[in-house]
Amino acid sequence: xxxxxxxxxxxxxxxxxxxxxxxxxxxxxxxxxxxxxxxxxxxxxxxxxxxxxxxxxxxxxxxxxxxxxxxxxxxxxxxxxxxxxxxxxxxxxxxxxxxxxxxxxxxxxxxxxxxxxxxxxxxxxxxxxxxxxxxxxxxxxxxxxxxxxxxxxxxxxxxxxxxxxxxxxxxxxxxxxxxxxxxxxxxxxxxxxxxxxxxxxxxxxxxxxxxxxxxxxxxxxxxxxxxxxxxxxxxxxxxxxxxxxxxxxxxxxxxxxxxxxxxxxxxxxxxxxxxxxxxxxxxxxxxxxxxxxxxxxxxxxxxxxxxxxxxxxxxxxxxxxxxxxxxxxxxxxxxxxxxxxxxxxxxxxxxxxxxxxxxxxxxxxxxxx
DNA sequence: CATTCGTGGCG
DNA sequence: TCGCCAAGAAT
Numbered sequence: 001x002x003x004x005x006x007x008x009x010x011x012x013x014x015x016x017x018x019x020x021x022x023x024x025x026x027x028x029x030x031x032x033x034x035x036x037x038x039x040x041x042x043x044x045x046x047x048x049x050x051x052x053x054x055x056x057x058x059x060x061x062x063x064x065x066x067x068x069x070x071x072x073x074x075x076x077x078x079x080x081x082x083x084x085x086x087x088x089x090x091x092x093x094x095x096x097x098x099x100x101x102x103x104x105x106x107x108x109x110x111x112x113x114x115x116x117x118x119x120x121x122x123x124x125x126x127x128x129x130x131x132x133x134x135x136x137x138x139x140x141x142x143x144x145x146x147x148x149x150x151x152x153x154x155x156x157x158x159x160x161x162x163x164x165x166x167x168x169x170x171x172x173x174x175x176x177x178x179x180x181x182x183x184x185x186x187x188x189x190x191x192x193x194x195x196x197x198x199x200x201x202x203x204x205x206x207x208x209x210x211x212x213x214x215x216x217x218x219x220x221x222x223x224x225x226x227x228x229x230x231x232x233x234x235x236x237x238x239x240x241x242x243x244x245x246x247x248x249x250x251x252x253x254x255x256x257x258x259x260x261x262x263x264x265x266x267x268x269x270x271x272x273x274x275x276x277x278x279x280x281x282x283x284x285x286x287x288x289x290x291x292x293x294x295x296x297x298x299x300x301x302x303x304x305x306x307x308x309x310x311x312x313x314x315x316x317x318x319x320x321x322x323x324x325x326x327x328x329x330x331x332x333x334x335x336x337x338x339x340x341x342x343x344x345x346x347x348x349x350x351x352x353x354x355x356x357x358x359x360x361x362x363x364x365x366x367x368x369x
Numbered sequence: 370c371a372t373t374c375g376t377g378g379c380g
Numbered sequence: 381t382c383g384c385c386a387a388g389a390a391t
Contacts, residue, residue, distance in 0.1 A: 043377090043386065043387080044385090044387090046377095047376075081377090083375080084389085118388060119388085128387095138386090138387045199387055208384080236384090239384075313372090350375080370391105371391100378384105
């Protein structure tokens with residue numbers, strides 16, 4: 001295990017010199033670290049930073065989170081995606097309040113009981129916040145370790161996953177045996193430093209595309225580097241090709257207000273607000289007639305706004321947007337509310353519908369090619 | 370165990 | 381324009 005020791009000490013030394021100064025690395029309480037970890041699930045650091053600041057300013061303690069109204073949570077999460085993360089965070093805050101005396105637990109078993117906390121996040125909280133000798137494997141660590149040891153399998157498969165957690169555990173054990181460790185204001189304790197170093201290396205040096213092996217502190221131990229095969233790892237299976245969908249979105253105005261609906265329980269993104277939308281067939285190309293019939297208004301009253309594209313995992317969605325002024329609520333729209341601009345600003349919309357709102361309220365000049 | 374859940378950036 | 385992917389978890 002001399003090699004694991006060398007890797008661990010190399011990572012620690014590198015981290016204290018090259019760590020990014022991320023805001024949650026100054027958090028001294030586990031709550032701030034926990035919030036950052038949940039926000040960072042499948043989400044990049046640069047995206048998370050402003051959200052984390054706003055969240056911690058408005059909900060500085062677990063008690064604040066446990067008592068916050070759902071619309072505040074969703075507004076704070078607006079645009080981050082995976083909105084169930086916000087609701088799970090609050091459920092977990094209530095569990096912490098009710099059964100852990102308001103203190104974020106420090107053991108893996110207790111952490112795994114919390115909604116929204118899985119193997120990775122449990123390891124992250126235990127090691128980063130409490131410096132417990134617990135391993136973690138996220139996408140970054142999987143990339144670093146598959147390259148380090150030339151692990152051929154897909155990191156998403158259970159067998160490969162087990163191998164990676166085992167290697168991460170070896171590194172934690174080696175870290176525990178180091179005689180001396182460097183210190184940094186950005187992490188407290190050797191296990192916290194090691195795990196953050198693994199992730200930091202994956203995020204900034206051992207990147208998916210165009211890795212900077214010349215700047216890697218552990219390249220002498222890296223089997224893939226020695227074989228000139230770094231970019232062959234990790235061997236991820238190709239994703240399912242996205243299915244294309246088209247929707248018409250209607251921005252209806254009536255005496256200075258806009259019509260929006262709230263997604264209901266059981267829906268994807270429930271609790272979020274949106275302009276009414278209608279699924280379109282891919283043909284015909286021009287959906288004006290279909291939309292006009294849906295709303296029972298004349299086609300000429302529909303005015304196009306810039307189309308908006310977005311994706312929900314395996315769906316690639318194009319939104320064809322139309323604006324119209326009406327004097328009554330079209331029957332087909334069902335429940336919804338007529339709202340002012342100011343009211344809409346205070347609601348949580350998906351990113352696509354927030355863009356539509358901005359386009360409708362402050363129309364951009366469309367440059368024709 | 371396979372699928373689902375968002376979004377923005379980048380080559 | 382398009383595919384890929386980023387500090388994963390729940391069902």
